Amino acid sequence: MVSENAIAWYHFSSPKNFYPLAGRLIPWFWGLAVILLVVGLYMSFFVAPTDYKQGESYRIIFVHVPAAWMSMFIYLVMAAYAIIGLTWKLRMAEMMASALAPTGAMFTFLALWTGAFWGKPTWGAYWVWDARLTSELILLFLYIGYMSLQSAIDDPRRAARASALLAIVGVINLPVIYWSVKWWNTLHQGASVSPTMAPKMASIMITTMLVMTFAFWMYTIAVVLMRARRVILERERQTSWVMEMVNADPQAEMKK
Amino acid sequence: MLQVRELECVRGDHRLFTGLNFQLRGGELLRLRGSNGSGKTSLLRTVCGLLEPTEGEVLWNGENIRRQRDEFNSALLYLGHHNGIKSELTAFENLRLGSALSGGGVSDEQIYDALEKIGLGGREDLPTQVLSQGQKRRVALSRLLLSEAPLWVLDEPFTALDVGAVDRLARLVEAHLKKGNMVMFTTHQEVDLRAGTLREVSLDS
Amino acid sequence: MNQSSLSGMWRAMVSRDLTLAMRRRADVLTTLFFFIIVVSLFPLGVSPEMELLRSIAPGVIWVAALLASMLSLGRLFSDDFQDGTLEQMLLLPQPLSVLVLAKVFAHWLVSGLPLVLLSPLLGMQLGLDSDGIVLMMVTLLLGTPVLSLIGAVGAALTLGVRGGGVLVSLLVLPLYIPVLIFGTGAVDAATSGMDYEGHLSLLGAFLVLSVVLTPLGTAAALRISVE
Amino acid sequence: MSDFFAMGGHGFFIWMSFGVTALFMVIEVIAVKRSRQTVLKQLLRLARADLRKAQS
Numbered sequence: 001m002v003s004e005n006a007i008a009w010y011h012f013s014s015p016k017n018f019y020p021l022a023g024r025l026i027p028w029f030w031g032l033a034v035i036l037l038v039v040g041l042y043m044s045f046f047v048a049p050t051d052y053k054q055g056e057s058y059r060i061i062f063v064h065v066p067a068a069w070m071s072m073f074i075y076l077v078m079a080a081y082a083i084i085g086l087t088w089k090l091r092m093a094e095m096m097a098s099a100l101a102p103t104g105a106m107f108t109f110l111a112l113w114t115g116a117f118w119g120k121p122t123w124g125a126y127w128v129w130d131a132r133l134t135s136e137l138i139l140l141f142l143y144i145g146y147m148s149l150q151s152a153i154d155d156p157r158r159a160a161r162a163s164a165l166l167a168i169v170g171v172i173n174l175p176v177i178y179w180s181v182k183w184w185n186t187l188h189q190g191a192s193v194s195p196t197m198a199p200k201m202a203s204i205m206i207t208t209m210l211v212m213t214f215a216f217w218m219y220t221i222a223v224v225l226m227r228a229r230r231v232i233l234e235r236e237r238q239t240s241w242v243m244e245m246v247n248a249d250p251q252a253e254m255k256k
Numbered sequence: 257m258l259q260v261r262e263l264e265c266v267r268g269d270h271r272l273f274t275g276l277n278f279q280l281r282g283g284e285l286l287r288l289r290g291s292n293g294s295g296k297t298s299l300l301r302t303v304c305g306l307l308e309p310t311e312g313e314v315l316w317n318g319e320n321i322r323r324q325r326d327e328f329n330s331a332l333l334y335l336g337h338h339n340g341i342k343s344e345l346t347a348f349e350n351l352r353l354g355s356a357l358s359g360g361g362v363s364d365e366q367i368y369d370a371l372e373k374i375g376l377g378g379r380e381d382l383p384t385q386v387l388s389q390g391q392k393r394r395v396a397l398s399r400l401l402l403s404e405a406p407l408w409v410l411d412e413p414f415t416a417l418d419v420g421a422v423d424r425l426a427r428l429v430e431a432h433l434k435k436g437n438m439v440m441f442t443t444h445q446e447v448d449l450r451a452g453t454l455r456e457v458s459l460d461s
Numbered sequence: 462m463n464q465s466s467l468s469g470m471w472r473a474m475v476s477r478d479l480t481l482a483m484r485r486r487a488d489v490l491t492t493l494f495f496f497i498i499v500v501s502l503f504p505l506g507v508s509p510e511m512e513l514l515r516s517i518a519p520g521v522i523w524v525a526a527l528l529a530s531m532l533s534l535g536r537l538f539s540d541d542f543q544d545g546t547l548e549q550m551l552l553l554p555q556p557l558s559v560l561v562l563a564k565v566f567a568h569w570l571v572s573g574l575p576l577v578l579l580s581p582l583l584g585m586q587l588g589l590d591s592d593g594i595v596l597m598m599v600t601l602l603l604g605t606p607v608l609s610l611i612g613a614v615g616a617a618l619t620l621g622v623r624g625g626g627v628l629v630s631l632l633v634l635p636l637y638i639p640v641l642i643f644g645t646g647a648v649d650a651a652t653s654g655m656d657y658e659g660h661l662s663l664l665g666a667f668l669v670l671s672v673v674l675t676p677l678g679t680a681a682a683l684r685i686s687v688e
Numbered sequence: 689m690s691d692f693f694a695m696g697g698h699g700f701f702i703w704m705s706f707g708v709t710a711l712f713m714v715i716e717v718i719a720v721k722r723s724r725q726t727v728l729k730q731l732l733r734l735a736r737a738d739l740r741k742a743q744s
Contacts, residue, residue: 041706050696057698060705067709086681089308106712114705121701138635145632152622155268161685162618166632169614169678173636180639187646219713223720230724233731238270246731247739306548307688330554338545342477344484356473358553359466 013092015232016241022225029222036215043208057121061205064114066213067107068132070220071139074104078146079171082164094160095235097167098150099228103220105143111136131185135178142170156235257281257317258303258407258438264311265298272298274311278457282406282436285429285452287443290459296442297337299459300411303440304334316407330358333405335413339396343385347371347395350384354399362402370401375421389416397421400428408432410441422447470555471563478567481540488536492572493579496529500583511588518587519597519648525583526576526601527608527637533572534612534633535626537564538683542620551687558676561683565606565613565676573605589652596651600644603664610671611636617682640667 012018044062051058078100085093115133116126127133146163153159236242257279264274272295280286290296301307303314305321305328313320321328341350348367355362371380374394384392393416400408408429414422426447429439433452482489503521504514541547550560580601584594615633619625647660695702 045692055698056696057701059695059702063705063709103716106716110709110712113708117701117705121698138638141631141635145635148628148631149618149622152619152624152628155688157266158685158688162682165678165682165685166618169636172674173639176639177635180642184642184646223716226717226720226724230720230727233724233727237731237734238266242731243735243738246728246735301688304552306551326554326556329552332552334548334552336545336548338543338548340545340549342481342540342544342546344481345477349480353473353477354549357470357477357550357555360469 013090015092015095015236016239018092019229019232019245022229026222026225029218029225033215033218033222036211036218040208040212040215043204043211048205048208049202055121057118060114060118062208062212064111064118065209066216067114068111068136069213070216071104071108071111071136073217074100074107074220075139075142075167075174076171078104079167082167086161086164086168091160091235094164095231096224096228097164098160099224099231100220101143101147101150101163102227103223105140105147107216107220108136108140108143112140129185131178131182134181134185138177138181139174142174146170258440259315259318260303260312261315262312263299263302263309263314265295265302265307266310267295267298273459276312276457278455280407280438280440280455282438283433283452284438284455285433285449286438286440286455286457288440288457288459289442294459296459297411300334300409300440300442301336304332304409305329306334331405332407332409333399333403334409334411335396335399336411339392341384341392341395344383346381346383347376347387347398348380350395351398351402355402358403366402370398371395373401374398374424390418390421393417394421397425397428400425400432406437408437408439408441410439412442412444414443414445414447467555467559470553471559474560474563475567475570478564479570482567482571488533489571489575492529492533493575495532496525496576496579497583499525499528501586504587515588515590515652518584518589518593519645519652521587522580522583522597523601523604523641523645523648526580526605527634527641529576530573530605530608531612531630531633533568534609534616534629537568537613537616538620539616539625542687547620547683548687551683557680557683561613561617561676561679562672565609565679568613569606569609573609576605577601589648593648593652596648596657599661600647600664603661603668604640604644607640607664607667607671608637610675614675614678614682617679617686620683620686640664643667 012021040062044059048059048062050056078097081093081097081100084090085097112133115136119128119133120126146166149166150159150163153162233242259279261277263276265272276299278286288296288299298307302309305314305325308322313322315321316324316328316331341347342353345353348364348371351367351370352362352364355367368380371377374397376391376394376398379387379391384395387395397413397417413425417425422445426449429441429449430451432439439452500521503517507513507517538547541550551557553560577598580597581594584597589597612629612633615629615636618632619628622628643660643663647657647664650657650660693699693703
């Protein structure tokens with residue numbers, strides 16, 4: 001007896017059914033993202049106390065840390081979709097992986113950008129060869145490698161599968177890279193100098209950071225679902241259901 | 257026995273063929289017809305396992321070829337558009353390398369003899385880059401003389417061959433079929449093959 | 462699939478690639494000259510002062526070795542892809558990953574090993590002392606095969622892609638970083654008198670891991686690229 | 689209000705971080721929305737062309 005959710009899961013793994021479902025879900029995730037962002041920003045500026053040592057500039061961690069977490073998390077989700085896509089030949093999984101990459105790359109860049117603008121007032125330099133920042137930089141290279149491989153190959157099916165394989169190779173190497181960079185950093189600079197995450201974290205700060213992380217999470221799901229719909233339209237161009245949908249009610253489709 | 261079930265293949269973003277079913281038994285010759293771009297080469301490559309079909313499966317002796325890659329590969333000989341020979345190596349070296357890679361068992365005399373039979377006598381030790389297009393094609397075709405693989409998959413084998421070579425190749429195919437083996441091929445020239453039962457599959461449905 | 466045909470296939474593939482490399486000796490030499498030229502640029506670009514050169518020597522030689530081995534990756538599969546021999550290799554009755562290992566081994570013999578043999582020359586040029594040079598050779602001996610093995614995955618993924626040569630470096634360089642860190646780390650430790658066994662065992666571990674894992678990745682990438 | 693923006697002298701850094709993050713997120717949303725619409729327009733043109741061919 002195939003369990004209930006197995007049928008539902010398989011039902012929505014076909015692009016034809018996933019497309020309208022994503023269309024219905026997107027507004028909900030946008031609503032959640034906006035609410036959480038507003039709450040998060042309010043907490044970041046008005047609820048979290050001024051830090052006795054760093055003053056106000058520490059508030060940047062309420063954007064820097066969630067962005068860093070998201071950049072790592074999105075790469076892992078991307079690799080998971082790549083594995084599913086390759087092993088079970090699920091085109092939908094491959095499309096989700098390629099829809100995730102640009103947002104992941106954006107958060108990686110933002111993590112580096114906000115890290116630099118937090119570093120300047122705190123340690124006096126925009127760039128510090130700290131283990132985490134260096135690993136973040138390498139993660140950005142992995143994202144760029146993934147996206148450039150995907151765009152360099154013309155045949156969409158081969159592009160999806162080749163970049164999926166690269167994502168898997170990347171995710172296997174990620175811990176090794178992170179750990180060897182961490183070892184390299186402590187060797188050359190010694191543990192004392194490397195900037196710690198933040199001063200002792202008051203619980204209110206942690207909850208603010210979590211709220212902001214959830215906000216970024218909802219944002220990511222909404223944007224990725226939108227991009228996934230575009231990827232579906234591009235790759236399923238020759239299927240009949242795309243043609244019917246476009247013919248049926250073009251104006252409505254444009255707005256949604 | 258080769259069997260194809262509900263095969264579908266998508267290239268780029270247009271579907272080449274779908275719901276394809278046919279069989280090929282010992283002593284049978286299957287000619288694949290279709291206009292240019294109808295997916296003949298893609299079908300041949302799917303049958304060989306080089307291209308993964310979007311739907312359906314290819315069976316060899318009842319089992320999917322993707323689950324028995326080594327056994328199926330040892331029973332298959334594929335000749336594509338490319339000749340599959342290295343231009344820096346000589347004709348003899350190419351053939352000896354080919355047999356060594358697929359498990360050896362072919363002596364040097366057999367190779368020289370095959371090259372003689374295919375009409376390359378005296379040119380065995382020239383780097384293939386100096387040979388003409390037709391001669392390079394013959395080096396590739398001489399692999400048919402050396403291989404015992406029961407299933408031959410040939411993509412436009414008669415192109416760039418002169419009349420004598422076409423006739424020689426036709427006799428070769430007939431001898432192969434008489435031994436109870438199978439040949440699947442595509443061609444644009446009308447060649448009279450008088451052995452085995454001819455079957456046809458057209459992709460221009 | 463008996464043992465003899467596998468080792469027979471391995472020897473045939475390695476000797477094939479070596480003869481092909483010898484027939485096109487120019488390609489092999491360009492990689493080596495590139496390695497020498499890149500290292501000799503640093504004294505010109507940075508400063509001829511020996512003390513400074515000695516401190517950056519391991520990093521310079523390792524980065525040059527990285528770039529040189531990546532330069533030669535393009536030829537690993539692309540010639541076979543063009544003339545159809547790669548298709549025939551995919552249709553051989555032997556496991557593809559063993560075939561890939563043979564090809565990468567031949568590629569390493571031609572483009573990795575010479576770097577190891579040349580490195581003492583460049584070490585002296587940059588003022589490395591004797592045990593520094595010995596350790597440089599050991600780390601390169603352990604490291605360059607890993608570069609070829611990981612690089613093969615990138616070469617297979619970008620097969621037949623326009624601009625593939627540059628793209629390979631983008632895909633593969635981030636994956637080289639752990640080998641670079643522990644390769645240079647070992648030589649630094651040796652020159653400054655600290656113990657370096659830890660670094661060498663890690664390099665050895667990377668070598669074993671990549672010998673086991675990367676051929677599977679490369680084989681899968683080849684099947685995707687030849688489609 | 690102005691001291692809120694001054695952020696104890698660190699205003700520049702804080703608003704560069706929060707501002708650029710917000711800017712990137714907005715740009716990404718607009719870019720994705722517009723790219724989907726261009727694909728839809730192409731499909732529309734394709735569909736109409738097929739329709740006309742079918743009718744003629």
